[in-house]
Amino acid sequence: MTSQVIFEPSAAEVERAHIRTAKRRRSVLVSLASTVAFAVVVGFSLVSTPGWDRVAHSFFDLETGLKAWPRVIEGLLLNLRVLVFATIGVLFFGMLLAIMRTLRNPVFFPLRVFARGYVDFFRGLPLIIVLYLVGFGIPGLRLEWLGRVPAEVLGTVALILTYSAYVAEVFRAGIESIHPSQRLAARSLGLSYSQTMRLVVLPQAVRRVAPPLMNDFVSLQKDVGLISILGAVDAVRGAQIEVAKFANFTPYVVAGLLFVLLAVPSIRFADHISSKYAKREQAGSAL
Amino acid sequence: MSNLNSDALRPTEPIDWNNPRLRVAGLRKHYDQKVVLGGVDLEIYPGQIVALIGSSGSGKSTMLRCINLIEEISDGQIWLEGNDISLASIDQDAVRREIGMVFQSYNLFAHLSILDNITLALRHVQGKSKAEAEQIALGWLERIGLADKAGSYPDKLSGGQQQRTAIIRAVALNPKVLLLDEVTSALDPELVGEVLELIRDLKATGTTIIMATHELSFARDVADWVVFLDKGVVAEEGEAAEFFANPKQERTREFLTRLQR
Numbered sequence: 001m002t003s004q005v006i007f008e009p010s011a012a013e014v015e016r017a018h019i020r021t022a023k024r025r026r027s028v029l030v031s032l033a034s035t036v037a038f039a040v041v042v043g044f045s046l047v048s049t050p051g052w053d054r055v056a057h058s059f060f061d062l063e064t065g066l067k068a069w070p071r072v073i074e075g076l077l078l079n080l081r082v083l084v085f086a087t088i089g090v091l092f093f094g095m096l097l098a099i100m101r102t103l104r105n106p107v108f109f110p111l112r113v114f115a116r117g118y119v120d121f122f123r124g125l126p127l128i129i130v131l132y133l134v135g136f137g138i139p140g141l142r143l144e145w146l147g148r149v150p151a152e153v154l155g156t157v158a159l160i161l162t163y164s165a166y167v168a169e170v171f172r173a174g175i176e177s178i179h180p181s182q183r184l185a186a187r188s189l190g191l192s193y194s195q196t197m198r199l200v201v202l203p204q205a206v207r208r209v210a211p212p213l214m215n216d217f218v219s220l221q222k223d224v225g226l227i228s229i230l231g232a233v234d235a236v237r238g239a240q241i242e243v244a245k246f247a248n249f250t251p252y253v254v255a256g257l258l259f260v261l262l263a264v265p266s267i268r269f270a271d272h273i274s275s276k277y278a279k280r281e282q283a284g285s286a287l
Numbered sequence: 288m289s290n291l292n293s294d295a296l297r298p299t300e301p302i303d304w305n306n307p308r309l310r311v312a313g314l315r316k317h318y319d320q321k322v323v324l325g326g327v328d329l330e331i332y333p334g335q336i337v338a339l340i341g342s343s344g345s346g347k348s349t350m351l352r353c354i355n356l357i358e359e360i361s362d363g364q365i366w367l368e369g370n371d372i373s374l375a376s377i378d379q380d381a382v383r384r385e386i387g388m389v390f391q392s393y394n395l396f397a398h399l400s401i402l403d404n405i406t407l408a409l410r411h412v413q414g415k416s417k418a419e420a421e422q423i424a425l426g427w428l429e430r431i432g433l434a435d436k437a438g439s440y441p442d443k444l445s446g447g448q449q450q451r452t453a454i455i456r457a458v459a460l461n462p463k464v465l466l467l468d469e470v471t472s473a474l475d476p477e478l479v480g481e482v483l484e485l486i487r488d489l490k491a492t493g494t495t496i497i498m499a500t501h502e503l504s505f506a507r508d509v510a511d512w513v514v515f516l517d518k519g520v521v522a523e524e525g526e527a528a529e530f531f532a533n534p535k536q537e538r539t540r541e542f543l544t545r546l547q548r
Contacts, residue, residue, distance in 0.1 A: 181390065181392060181394045182394060182396060182397070184357065184390070184394065185390065185394035185395075185396070185453075186396070187357065187380075187383060188355055188357065188383055188386075188387070188388040188390075188457075189383070189387075189407070189408035189412060189456070189457070189460065190380060190381075190383045190384030190385075190408055190412040190460070191380075191407075191408060191411060191412055192380050195411055195412075199407060199411060200396055200398075200407075203398045204396075204397060204398045207398060
C-alpha cells in the first residue's frame with residue numbers, strides 16, 4: 001500500500017524514517033555479504049572434491065548440452081501438451097469427485113461411496129504404479145475398437161487418475177470451509193441446493209483453495225516427466241537417448257533445468273496468490 | 288438518511304381478521320429429549336409486525352427457523368395464506384421463496400458485491416433479467432442511502448450497513464412474511480438505530496414482519512402484537528401498548544424489569 005503525503009511530518013517522524021532507511025540498507029548489505037560467503041564455501045567444497053573434474057565433464061559439458069538441446073526441447077513441447085490436457089482433466093474430474101462427496105440425497109449414496117473409495121485408492125497408490133497399470137494394462141486388453149493408443153495419451157490418463165484424487169480433496173476441504181451460515185442465507189432466499197452450491201458455495205470455495213491448488217499443479221508440472229517410462233519421447237526420454245549417444249549425463253541436467261525454468265513462474269504465481277490471501281486474512285498485522 | 292415513500296405499498300383495505308397471512312398452531316420442536324418449543328400458537332395479519340420477545344434460549348430463533356422450514360418441526364401445523372406449508376409433501380424451496388429471513392450475523396455473500404448480493408435471488412429464483420434485477424436493487428439501495436456502495440464488497444461496510452443490505456436483500460423479493468432474527472444483536476449500539484429505522488420504514492410500506500428482538504422499547508413502538516416466549520411456550524401475549532403497560536403474568540413482569548434495569 002502506498003502512503004500519500006498529506007501532511008508535513010514532524011521532526012520525530014523524520015528522524016524515525018532516517019533510522020528505518022539506515023536499518024534497511026544495513027540488512028541488504030548483510031544479506032549480500034552472507035550470500036557471497038555462502039556461495040564461495042559451497043563452490044569451493046564442491047570443486048575441491050577428488051572427483052570434481054570427472055563429474056564436471058560428464059554432467060556439465062557445454063558441447064554435449066548444445067548437441068542434445070533440440071531433441072530435449074522437442075520433448076519438452078510434448079510435456080507441455082500433456083500438461084495442458086492433464087490440468088484440464090484434473091480440474092474437471094477433481095471438482096466432479098469433490099461435488100460427488102458432498103451430495104446428501106440418498107439417491108446419490110453409491111456415487112458418494114464411489115468418490116470416497118476412489119480418493120482413498122488413488123491417494124494411496126504410487127503414481128508410477130498407476131502409470132504402469134494404465135500404460136501397459138490398457139493396451140494389454142487388446143480392445144479392437146480402441147486401436148493403438150499413443151503412450152503420451154495413456155500417460156495423461158494416468159496423471160489425471162492420480163491427481164484428480166488429490167485435487168478433489170483440496171476442493172472438498174474448500175467446500176467444507178465455507179461457513180454454514182452462507183448456505184443458510186442462500187436457502188432462505190429460496191435458492192435450491194444446487195443453485196446454492198453453484199452460486200454461493202463453490203465460488204467462495206475455489207477462491208479459498210487457490211493457493212493449495214496451485215501447489216498441486218506445480219507438482220503435476222514436474223510429474224509429467226514420468227510419462228517417459230511408458231516410452232513417450234518427452235524431454236526426459238529425449239535426454240535419455242542423447243545420454244546414450246554421447247555417453248555423457250549433461251542432457252539430463254539440461255532437461256532438469258528446463259523443468260525448473262518451467263516451474264518457476266508457476267511457483268512464483270502460487271506464492272503471489274498465497275501471500276495475497278494471507279494479507280487479506282490478517283490485514284493490519286505488522287508482525 | 289432514508290425517506291421511504293410511505294404510501295407506496297400501504298394496504299388500503301382494512302385487515303380481514305378471518306384470513307391471517309401466517310398461522311402457526313401447536314408448534315413443537317424437540318432436540319432428542321430437550322423441548323425447545325412446547326406447542327406455540329401464533330397468527331399474523333397482512334401489514335402487521337409481531338415481536339417475539341423472551342430471554343436467550345426461550346425458543347424465539349427456533350420458532351422463526353421452523354416457520355422458514357430451515358428446521359424440521361416435531362409437531363404442529365403452519366399455514367401461509369391458508370396453505371399448510373408443514374405438509375411432508377410441500378416443496379420447501381417454493382415456500383422459502385415466499386418467506387424472507389434475515390439473521391443476526393447478516394450472512395451477506397462474501398464473494399459478491401452489495402448489488403450482486405441483492406440481485407442474486409431476484410435473478411436466479413425469480414428469473415428476472417439482470418437489468419431488471421439491478422434496477423430493483425438500486426432502487427432499494429437508493430432508498431436506504433447505500434446506492435454509492437453498490438459495487439463494494441460486504442467486508443468494506445459497517446455492521447449496520449451490512450445488516451440493512453441483508454434486510455433489503457430479503458425485502459426486494461417481496462416476501463409474504465419477513466422474519467427478522469435478532470437483527471440488531473450483533474451490532475454496535477450506535478449502529479442499532481439505523482437498522483431499526485429501516486424496519487420502521489418497512490412497516491410503513493406494509494411489509495408483514497415477525498421479529499425476534501431484545502429491543503423492548505422498539506417493540507413497544509412499532510409492533511402491533513407482542514408475544515413473550517418463556518421456556519418454549521407463550522407465557523403472555525397482547526397488543527404492544529397494553530402488553531408493556533400492564534403485563535399480567537408474574538414472569539412477564541420479572542422479564543421486563545430485568546431487561547429494563
